[in-house]
Every structure is written in C-alpha cells, then in structure tokens.
Amino acid sequence: MIGVSARAAGLAACRACGAVQRVGDEAPPRCRRCRGTLHARIPHSLQRTWAFLVVGMMAYVPANLLPIMDTQSFSGNSRDTIMSGVMTLVDQGSPGVATVVFVASICIPVAKFVFIAGIATSLHLRWAMSPHVRHRLHTVTELIGRWSMIDVFVVAVLAALIQLGAILTIAPGPGINAFALSVVFTMFSALSLDARLIWDDGHRFHVA
C-alpha cells in the first residue's frame, strides 16, 4: 500500500478499466487504455447527485399519492395506490409478498433518499463521520436501488395479462409513471455520487 490517493499523487484511475495514469492535456481527457473519459473525480459529482436526488424525491410524492393501478371487475372499481396495494396483499393473506412490495416500494426508496442526502451533506459540511460507515452506505445504496422497480413490473405484467383476459381490466394509474421516474432518477443520483470523495480529506466543495 502507498499512503496516498491516486489524485494526491497527480494520477487518476480510469473508472471503467482501472488503468492508473496522469491526466493528460487532452480535452476531454481520455483513458490511455480504454479511451473512456478520464476524471480524477466525477466532475460536479455533488451537484449532479443533488439534482437527480431532488427530481427523484419530487417524483416520489405523486408516486405515493396517485393511484398506480385501476382495477375494474364486476365487483366494482378499485384504485390502488402503492400503500393500499400492500394492504390488499395483506388482506389476501399474503403477508410475505406484501412485505416484499413494501420493502421494494417504500423502504428502499426512502432509505436511498436518506443515505444519498446524508452522504452528500456530510461531504458538504465535512462531518467527522467514519468514512467506513459512509462507504458502506454508498455501496448498499448502489446495490439496492434497482429492486425498487418491482412495483412497476407488477403493474406492467398485470396490465398486459389482463388486457387479454377481457373480463377484468387493470389499467396503470399515473402514480406508476411517477414511481418509475423516481427510481430511475435516484439510480442516476447514486451513480453520480463519487464514493472516492468520502475519503478525500482535503476535499473542498465550491458553492457555484
């Protein structure tokens, strides 16, 4: 081990292929091995993270308030939001599946908002928070994000199947669009957050 980061040594490791090199004068700088764009740190990492995160959080509000699914059958119409869909599953006697949906649609998105906002704030304010803890949170955030898409696929599968059935109609409500957008933007947010910033002691963030 060498006690410095690549950036402190005047080097940069390519995010795609890992090749260590000096950042050249080329604009935009390119990796010497894979020709991908090369940055010591993702440029404007925190601004991008916040921008995507704010959009993701804004979309999450209508995602929860608007119905995600309209079901029409002889027994009448029902409009389900994310939360009422979970309750329906509990009423149907499937608490396990209800838990899966609850975790994917409520717990994971909220955890991601909190984790990303927490890590970004800690970088702005230079909290004396263990980098190991923040690193772990960042890894977890990147891993769990995609699983939030479960509810979107549930609506897609049900709608596609039922359209053919013709007795029962299930139509997706506007909430599912907002929800899918929220998941996608939060994934972008997590991908924009450069984990290496967590370990940069002298990291300075310039408010533009």
Add this chain to the structure above:
Amino acid sequence: MSAEPSVGGSPEVGPDGDRRLALDDLVACPGCDLLHHRRALANGERMRCSRCRTVMATRKPNTVDRALAACLAGLVLLALSLSLPFLALSRSGIESRISVLDAIATLWASELRWLGLLTLFLIVLLPLARLGLLAWVLVRLRMKRPVLSSMRTAFRWAIRLEPWAMADVFMMGVAVSLVKLGSIARLELGLAFWSLCALIVVTVVISIVLCRNTVWERLAA
C-alpha cells in the same frame, strides 16, 4: 517497493516507456482511490483495498472461455425467454397465453406505451445489448483476432449497462403479480418463465467467472 518515492514525488521518471511501466504497476482502489502496488495474484485470489476493503483486482482461471460459455448460454436463454409463452391465464373458460414480447406489444398497443417502452428497454434491449457486446468481445479474444478499439468501447458499455438490465427484478415483479392474480384466475407458468429463471442464474455465473482486469489487460495488448 522501489516505486514508492517516485509516486509521492513525481511519477515522471525516465523516458516515456519507464513511466508507463511504473504506472501499470500501480492499482488505485475504485472505492476510495488509495494507491497500491500491483502484485501477482494466484488463481482465485482477490486483491482488496487495505483501507476500504473494496475488491481491486481478481484473478480467475480461464476467464475468457468460461465467461464466453456463460454469455452464449445467456443469449440462447434470452431468445427462448422472449419468444416462448411466458404465462397462461385462464378464467371462466377464456385462456390467454402470452410471451414477454406479446406482453410488451399489448402494452404498446394500449395507452400504456410508456410502460411498454420502459419494459422493452429494461427486460429486452439492455440485457440483449449487454450479453451481445460481452459475447462479441470475448469471441474475438478467444479466436485471437486483433484487438479493435471498438472492443474496448463495447466492454466499457457492457459493464456500464449492468445495473440497468433488470431481468431479476422483473421476475420478482412477476412473482408478486402471480400472487395478486392467484385468487381471481388460474395461472400456468410457461417455458419462458423457467428459461428467464435460468437466465438470472447465468447472469450471476457471468459475474462470478468474468475477471474484468484480465479482460482489460488483454484488450490493452
């Protein structure tokens, strides 16, 4: 260990050839950017960052052959998953049998274009692109064909697309839908359902047998 002072000070030691050699002897942790000396790894060994424990380098036996085999299996399974019937639903004598592509076409034909398009991308196009790019790169490496710069671009995108290929999440969604529908209709799982399950297993296998740094080193040659 001799490279240590040259890194702290100036990595520009000697003529260009020397510098490049010295740089290739360094690994920076992808998680925290800490520099390490590259060391030779035994088969199956991983090099972890001494600070944040992120895996920095691996060495996996026969990585090109194994990853290629898994990739080709994945492409076959993906083709089966898309074309064979996925689910059959029967309710009061009416039976509907759909493949994944039918389902997407149904969504596209109704007012649900947006949802159809999203599903098309996450379940069909992105997994196909990822497996296809990977297979192309690995086939050319396996056949010892000359390395093209487009192979590096292809491999970069294959890695970048990884979180966006959501067959596994889709199957979780299918499982939840089955439970939701279980009370109102009779459902039968088609062959495509099982081949999609197999595809998820194969995807995991690819991530286990594919040694990225080995492939990058071969692409650099």
